[in-house]
C-alpha cells in the first residue's frame with residue numbers, strides 16, 4: 754500500500770501548487786484538492802495532510818476558499834479544527850466550539866461568546882493557513898466520480914505506514 758501512496762505523493766507534488774494568493778479563476782470548476790503543510794513530509798516529498806472535494810457542481814474554487822480562507826469556522830470543519838489546535842491551552846476554546854452560524858444561535862450565545870475574540874481567532878486561523886498551507890487540484894467533472902476518487906485517495910493515505918505527522922505537527926495539539 755505504501756508504494757501506491759509513494760506514487761500518489763510524487764504525482765501530487767508535481768502538480769502546480771496554489772496558495773492564498775491564488776484566484777479561483779486559475780482552478781478547474783470541478784475536481785479534488787489535496788493540501789500540503791509546511792514542515793510535513795512523507796515519501797521524500799510534501800505530505801498530503803488533507804484531501805477534499807465538493808458536491809455542488811462548478812463549485813471547487815468556492816469550496817476551497819470557503820474551507821481555507823473565509824473567516825467562518827462554523828462553515829468549515831477544517832478551520833474549526835485548526836482553531837482548536839491554536840487554542841489548545843486557551844479557555845476561549847470552549848466558546849470556539851459553539852456553533853454561531855444561525856441567527857438563533859448568535860442570539861442564544863450573545864452573552865456567552867466573546868465575538869471580538871472569535872474574530873481575532875478567525876484571523877489567526879487565516880494567517881496560519883496562509884503561512885503554512887498550499888494546495889494542488891485536479892479536475893474531475895462528475896460528482897459520483899469525485900466522491901469515489903476522494904475515498905480512494907484517503908484510504909491509500911490512511912493505509913500507508915510511511916505517512917505520519919511530524920512531532921511538532923499542529924494537528925496533534927487537539
Ligand SMILES: [Zn+2]
Pocket residue numbers: 755758759795796910913914915916
Ligand atoms: Zn504514504
